[in-house]
Amino acid sequence: MAEDLLSAIQISEKVRQGLIRAEDVTVAAIQRIDALDPDLHAFLHIDREDSLSTAREIDKRVAHGEDPGPLSGVPIAIKDNICVAGMPATAGSRILEEYVPPYDATVVERIRAAGGIVIGKTNLDEFAMGSSCEYSAYGPVRNPWDRERVPGGSSGGSAAAVASGMVPIALGSDTGGSIRQPASLCGIVGLKPTYGRVSRYGLIAFASSLDQIGSMARNVDDAALLLGVIAGRDAKDSTSSGEPTPRFLSGSGNHGKGIKVGLPVEYLEGVDPQIESKVREAVTVLERSGVEVREIRLPRTPYALPCYYLICTAEASSNLARYDGVHYGIRAEASGGMIGMYSATREQGFGAEVKLRILLGTFVLSAGFYDAYYKNATRVRTQIRDEFDRAFQEVDAIIGPTSPITAFKIGEKMGDPIQMYQCDVLTVAANLAGLPAISVPCGLADGLPAGFQVVGKPFAERDVLRLGMIVEEGISFPPGPQGMGVPG
Ligand code: GLN
Secondary structure, three states: OOHHHOOHHHHHHHHHOOOOOHHHHHHHHHHHHHHHHHHHOOEEEEOHHHHHHHHHHHHHHHHOOOOOOOOOOOEEEEEOOEOOOOOOOOOOOHHHOOOOOOOOOHHHHHHHHOOOEEEEEEOOOHHHOOOOOOOOOOOOOOEOOEOOEOOOOOOHHHHHHHHOOOOOEEEEEEOOOOOHHHHHHHOOEEEEOOOOOEOOOOEOOOOOOOOEEEEEEOOHHHHHHHHHHHEOOOOOOOOOOOOOOOOOOOOOOOOOOOOEEEEEHHHHOOOOHHHHHHHHHHHHHHHHOOOEEEEEOOOOHHHHHHHHHHHHHHHHHHHHHHOOOOOOOOOOOOOOHHHHHHHHHHHHHOOHHHHHHHHHHHHHHOOOOOHHHHHHHHHHHHHHHHHHHHHHHHOOEEEEEOOOOOOOEOOOOOOOHHHHHHOOOOOHHHHHOOOOEEEEEEEEEOOEEEEEEEEEOOOOHHHHHHHHHHHHHHOOOOOOOOOOOOOO
């Protein structure tokens, strides 16, 4: 079996024991990327030289009897809205085409310190705004399960890279579902941590009160391993939490006795019946393991999506004001002095969806409309949080589908932003409430992956991972897309 198709945990164990070399693992990953990526377009940048020299360093340290850390020799892909020193960080936008950050994001620093090999940067919707990767200024990503279909978004490049076996793990970011929805559409595991669990320093901001960085992997344990490396307080991000980082890895032998979960009736409304039946199978798996599953109600659910789109556009309009041709990226030549240069740069640098969101956000924050839109949205957000708090008095976690639909055809939703926004109907609430949530594969619906979501109490990533693991162990899911040779 090729070394790059081992799990992250297996690679790290074998590298630390000197059974395989980090260099060979890295070479194999690069070969696989070179073979598959011209078709999938999951990567925007591949760093062959640096990743190979880092791998050789790791091998030397092992040879000297050192332990390079829990990610020893593990190739990892980084979503291109997270800064890696010396590599481009475009965030999928023309406006950052020439931007090369001089520093590592805190998560990247921690990955390096744990012995991980940063192999490259993955494709995404521009500024992480989208659910299909079609809004990337650099061309769409294809779903490894069906090349005519989208991988989901916005972390679709990371999802496709992991699902196709190019890398065992990747980082994504999740503002309204961007880790979980592509994980669901590509048949992998995606974990959005509690807001504050992971530092956002070095993440190119979209909506700061919602953004979180998290793991994407082919199994729950690898997702837990990566979270353990990146989690924890960071003085460079004042919203990062001092909550201690527990041991997230669960080990095997999971049972669900004593755990109560709620399945909200609202979470099955409008869901593809085939996905619903896969979710019900996962529910049976949980029940068989001893989990008590109850039907619950979360009546504020229909308000989560409009609330999210008011808040995220408002925050985006403020965060994206810095791209003006002065500080970062491209600068357009234009007449009309400074203002002319600003507007020409923004006109040429931003894509249509990003412009739409900046305009919407500016509108909802403008005098006269602020109270009706933004302020009301923040009130609804509090109500949604309160509703979760109340539910968590009865149950330990909330379950349901991750996405109401499976991967759709490239181009299918491009004419209709509202249809694209509907993709997030089941994921945004966890971001509004800042809760941890995972998506794990729960079967195939018409040959395409379906995802099962578990939302937990604040900082209860361990519960979420444990429930995800029970589903993973109890469900039969193909090891990877056909023809890709991805082992389980
Ligand atoms: N698809 C959602 C949006 O377009 C979520 C994006 C994200 O989580 N970054 O806003």
